[in-house]
Amino acid sequence: SAVISQKPSRDICQRGTSLTIQCQVDSQVTMMFWYRQQPGQSLTLIATANQGSEATYESGFVIDKFPISRPNLTFSTLTVSNMSPEDSSIYLCSVRAEVNTEAFFGQGTRLTVV
Amino acid sequence: SQQGEEDPQALSIQEGENATMNCSYKTSINNLQWYRQNSGRGLVHLILIRSNEREKHSGRLRVTLDTSKKSSSLLITASRAADTASYFCATDAGWTGGFKTIFGAGTRLFVKA
Numbered sequence: 001s002a003v004i005s006q007k008p009s010r011d012i013c014q015r016g017t018s019l020t021i022q023c024q025v026d027s028q029v030t031m032m033f034w035y036r037q038q039p040g041q042s043l044t045l046i047a048t049a050n051q052g053s054e055a056t057y058e059s060g061f062v063i064d065k066f067p068i069s070r071p072n073l074t075f076s077t078l079t080v081s082n083m084s085p086e087d088s089s090i091y092l093c094s095v096r097a098e099v100n101t102e103a104f105f106g107q108g109t110r111l112t113v114v
Numbered sequence: 115s116q117q118g119e120e121d122p123q124a125l126s127i128q129e130g131e132n133a134t135m136n137c138s139y140k141t142s143i144n145n146l147q148w149y150r151q152n153s154g155r156g157l158v159h160l161i162l163i164r165s166n167e168r169e170k171h172s173g174r175l176r177v178t179l180d181t182s183k184k185s186s187s188l189l190i191t192a193s194r195a196a197d198t199a200s201y202f203c204a205t206d207a208g209w210t211g212g213f214k215t216i217f218g219a220g221t222r223l224f225v226k227a
Contacts, residue, residue, distance in 0.1 A: 042220045045215070050212065
């Protein structure tokens with residue numbers, strides 16, 4: 001199993017600013033994923049972040065808006081840049097050891113942009 | 115992008131009744147997973163069924179998978195008020211860089227005491 005500490009748990013930010021979300025895992029994991037969840041909606045995959053390689057972004061998400069760092073096997077950050085109210089959402093990190101194993105999730109970061 | 119559709123979108127039942135949620139997906143998969151999310155919190159893994167399996171049980175949970183129909187169902191028997199949550203199916207799809215997990219739309223379950 002893996003325990004994930006995600007920070008901050010919530011924040012209220014001014015439009016035009018940036019917020020960096022941290023995801024710390026208590027064990028080394030190969031694959032890490034970042035998701036966005038609008039209120040009452042499902043999870044939408046933003047990007048896959050594997051240590052030692054560039055993050056792979058899903059359609060509709062770009063590196064300039066959501067830069068990701070993955071410096072080692074236990075840590076990753078997601079930055080939400082130049083924020084607008086449309087970026088208000090819950091952001092979640094998730095880790096997987098390999099295919100056919102369960103995913104573990106952080107508690108999420110609830111972001112409100114005003 | 116989202117892989118699957120789930121139905122119903124919302125389900126309200128009495129405590130003690132069974133709850134059935136369905137999930138359909140579009141592409142070939144390695145496995146299908148079910149997760150529970152209590153309001154405003156992180157997701158908790160419930161069960162994973164591999165593409166070569168047809169049925170799996172875990173406590174009061176029963177999951178079926180029909181790869182020919184690209185569908186799965188989650189049955190919760192003898193439901194409890196504590197089962198009130200959102201339930202999501204998720205599928206692993208392979209890509210050149212590895213795999214990624216895509217979530218369905220989810221079913222909101224409300225169990226009345």
